[in-house]
């Protein structure tokens with residue numbers, strides 16, 4: 001089978017749907033190239049001295065790993081000079097990163113979680129990069145944080161790279177979800193799946209059950225029913241998986257169905273859940289919806305949440321549609 005590359009895919013996608021103008025295509029190609037570099041650093045591991053802690057904390061108060069910092073640098077450097085971006089924002093940086101004056105300013109905004117699943121880095125398990133692309137507001141001259149605070153429904157593209165047994169790139173530009181596999185010898189992304197659809201029928205769920213005692217009643221009820229299996233109201237057995245790398249857990253859901261949850265809980269009522277709306281929940285929700293699944297915060301569609309802060313957190317329920325609708329309905333009862 002002849003496999004097309006990322007550029008050909010994006011050119012043809014634009015021809016068909018008019019959704020990937022050349023500026024956006026160039027931007028996505030640069031992001032994909034940066035992910036290739038991150039994948040290379042990840043693959044070198046101890047040989048390149050990239051494992052372990054960086055000895056610093058990010059704005060969320062989390063200890064940064066060396067690879068968190070390296071991946072952030074790679075994405076910033078790769079995307080600064082091309083002329084298609086106005087500014088960037090990252091999970092690892094407190095404030096936005098406007099494009100330096102020496103480069104032309106473009107019309108897009110890029111947000112990323114440079115290395116998702118950081119706790120997996122030093123144990124050689126799968127990790128990823130998540131990114132989201134927005135259009136800068138009309139008439140914007142100097143980008144500010146406010147310009148980024150657009151609901152996820154406004155994203156023009158989103159994707160993730162997964163550094164696992166294979167390095168892959170999953171992408172949506174608003175007309176379905178495609179997957180590219182990195183041909184390591186050629187150094188090229190090759191299309192390996194298009195129009196990915198999340199199976200609706202599932203017997204698999206993903207949640208960190210060590211937090212069970214902190215959950216709110218709708219989550220406890222839903223999980224208890226799954227765990228009860230054939231002896232409970234669902235009348236079938238469910239299996240559980242938790243990799244602690246959202247990208248990896250979500251990729252499994254995309255591949256064979258399931259539901260992924262990181263709920264809000266009673267520990268920090270003003271911090272709903274752990275995952276970040278702008279860098280994690282929005283791009284993944286866009287992909288999941290484009291693959292026929294659903295994504296809510298228990299009360300509303302994630303893509304409709306109006307962001308108030310760059311680093312805002314959000315509860316997440318996403319994956320196979322019927323399951324997401326069920327757990328959401330328990331919250332609304």
Ligand code: AHM
Nearest residue numbers: 115116117118119208244245246247
């Ligand atoms: P990170 O961006 O700092 O890596 O944190 C996000 C990760 C997700 O990938 C994953 O789903 C979650 O944190 C795991 O959290 P926990 O360690 O509480 O299970």
Ligand code: MG
Nearest residue numbers: 113115116117
């Ligand atoms: Mg993350």
